[in-house]
Amino acid sequence: MRILLDNFSKSFGATKVIENMTFEVGHGEMLALLGPSGCGKSTTLFAICGIHRPTGGRILFGDRDVTDLPSQARNIGVVFQSYALYPHMTVAENIGFPLKVKGMATADIGKEVDRISGLVHIGNLLGRRPAELSGGQQQRVALARALVRKPDVLLLDEPLANLDAKLRLEMRSEIRRIQRETGITAILVTHDQVEAMSMCDRIAIMKEGEIVQIATPAEMYSDPRTAFVAGFLGNPPITFLRGVMANGAFVIPDSEIRVPLPASVSAPEGAKLMLGVRPEHFTPTGDISAPGNVTFAETQGRENLYDVQLNGGSLLRSIQPVRHDVNIGDAVTWAIDSKNALVFDDDGRRL
Amino acid sequence: MAEKSQPSANYSTWPVILALSIVSAPLVLMYAYLFIDTITDTAAGSLIPDSFTLRHWRFLWETPAGKPNIWLVTLNTLIFATSVTTVIVLVSSMAGYVLSRLNVPGRGFFLAGVMVLHAFPSVTLIIAIFIVLQMIGLYNSLIGVILVKAAIDLPLGIWLMKGFYDTVPWEIEMAGVVDGASRFRVWRSLVLPQVRPGIMAVGLFSFLTAWSEFILPQVLAPGSKVQVLSVYLSALIADDNNFDFGTFKAVGVFYIIPVLIVYALFHKYLMNIYGGGSKG
Known part of the structure; x- marks a missing residue:
């Protein structure tokens, strides 16, 4: 009924x-x-x-x-x-x-x-x-x-x-x-x-x-x-990068990371944005490289979970099939899959 | 149920037992003599009984002149104690639930009022009660003194029952209500069984205090047709003409036997906290 x-x-x-x-x-x-x-x-x-x-x-x-x-x-x-x-x-x-x-x-x-x-x-x-x-x-x-x-x-x-x-x-x-x-x-x-x-x-x-x-x-x-919904769903949870709109791309000031945004995302130049990246979309195979240091590593048996502190201080999380070549403190250059990144404005609304 | 207590390894127990035995020896001796004196005769000034006799228990089969029959008095006491218990259990099991769960107007006032009534020494009311009972024609009747005793002991019972009801999880009532049961049905068949230890405790306390109640029956129902054992006992010792210490003690033993029986039967209900079914 x-x-x-x-x-x-x-x-x-x-x-x-x-x-x-x-x-x-x-x-x-x-x-x-x-x-x-x-x-x-x-x-x-x-x-x-x-x-x-x-x-x-x-x-x-x-x-x-x-x-x-x-x-x-x-x-x-x-x-x-x-x-x-x-x-x-x-x-x-x-x-x-x-x-x-x-x-x-x-x-x-x-x-x-x-x-x-x-x-x-x-x-x-x-x-x-x-x-x-x-x-x-x-x-x-x-x-x-x-x-x-x-x-x-x-x-x-x-x-x-x-x-x-x-x-x-x-x-x-x-x-x-x-x-x-x-x-x-x-x-x-x-x-x-x-x-x-x-x-x-x-x-x-x-x-x-x-x-x-x-x-x-x-x-x-x-x-x-x-952003609340994105953060609530998914385990391990999504991580957010904070940046601004610049020339049709998401840019973190003082960092080389620049994620081009699709034309459907309209935000005024210089507007504050949040980029949500799920752990499965930050891996060695993505298209936007984001170098950083591994600060946390955890094995879940089938997969490994890593926290990576990017140059500039932001944190991204990555989940990958089990590998043994990455330890805490290692410098890695993994990449964000820009097609699957989620863009939110400063209030958390999806763009 | 009764676990065998293991002697503690930390300290030896015999000094403790010895100390406790010495302290409680006078009490034990007094109880022992209370019983021994009723079935023996002792020469004046001696502690050792010299002959066995049942004459102190004569009161059981013959009624002395001017005294009520002991069995009538016992029956009165039984009626008095059970009626008081029934009233208290019935009223406090319902009132406790209402005060614990229902959103009745003036609930706070009632709770405070019940507390004040409980703190009120009943002796201070006795003259007023006497006058009231006489006006409504219940003076020198069992009903009158039952109502008064129950009313005076109710606040404690209500508070106790409210405490027991407070521990029953709300979810049980919610589950009952969504299962389609009326609020009364929920109380009767779901909540009441959870507070059975409380009902047992309140019932036991009420029975024992009613059984040993003296001042209310003495003042409000002294007549020989409605006399209870405590009044009978005090009349015995107040009677200077036929002073008989042996009989007095025998009646005393007779008077406490039911208390001992009740306690032996029911004390485990006090210990037995009903096992709850819901975890967490």
Whole structure:
């Protein structure tokens, strides 16, 4: 079911958290609300599930206006960061609780619980209590409980934050598989760009209560609208060079680096610019050489990560297939791939 | 559950045990004599009992003239203590939740008020309460003294329960609400089970303080039909004509047995902090 937030606003007392936000999640789509902590993404989620009342605007599920409906009447499933399992109930009772509240017959509840626990692969744990489960298993129970009453919308509030790295990878694909299999419309709140990019159809990136950009992960990565978006997506993160516009090129004063800009970039002569260079676009094979010294080297197994201090003081990051001939302190002359460099003005707007 | 305590390697324990034994010896001796004196006779001036007797326990099967029947008194005490416990547990488990979670008008005022009431010594109110009870016709009745005792002990119970509710994660309630449960249902079947240790603690405290309450029943319900054990006991020692120290001690032992039983049964609930299910 489609979700539409129409001019949604929320303030707590005098503190405005979100003002006039509008976005839509398509039927069966999974959307990530991505942003740093305090950007209002959880507030948005809690407004959608009815725990916070919006101070302005409308929330629509399909064509139904749910703005003033209490949580109980919205038919949503929520997975909380802490999972919020009921400690005194067994796994089966936890999953069956939403159905029990509905007044469903015990036999039918049992059938539904079996069906959904098969889907999330916890059929053998039904008799245990939450305290007897591992983090990943608790996560699956929480997911099953959220899905058992066939909600219109599934909301996930940082569901992977409390898992260790390996489980996180596993649950990432599991959640996506379950979302695909059930065809449910889902919203994922996260501050982890990898989660957002790998799990979702589209990403809405938020900053200070506003959506900066909504796009598919690939679009957002290659075509970020602002320097904030470019900096948030990508691991290892992008690095920025500061310079000015001179004769249709990006120039760092007191340095020989000169990156010609395409004609589509229009900025007045002498305007301050930022050039975003992703680590994979600063390698020995680029077209604009930028000599410097390696100040940091880290191996990640398949790739090596280097920080290079350019002559003049700016820092660029490079990621390359593993090599053993470069050490900290070495002088290198690697080059920027100018076609893939991103140009921003002084306020961070993409040019 | 009970782990065997290992002797510490850092210091030897016997001097500590010896010191503690010496300090607590008078108490232990007194308790021992409390019990021994009820089943023996001792010559005046001697510490060693010389004969076994059950006559001090006569009060159990015969009612002395002018005294109420012991079993009626025991029943009264039981009714008094359980009723007070029930009222306190019921009201404080609900009031504590409201003060902890719901955004009711005047919440701050209530919290402060409850605190002040708790700090108020109940004895200073006793004349006013006496007059009120007499006006509404509850003087010399169990109901009256139950209501007064429960009211005086409620602030502590409410505060305790509020503290327990404060530790229950909000997410559990949010999860319940989005699962479709009404707020009452959430309280009843999701939150209340999390504060079971609190309810046990409040219930136990209420029962024990009500069982040992003396001044309120003495002033507000002294009649022989509604007498409780503490009042009975004090009447016994106040009676100069039939002074019987052995019987007094026997009634005392009789009076504390239920307390010991209750404590033996329930103290583990106080220790047993309910295992929570959510990590982090």
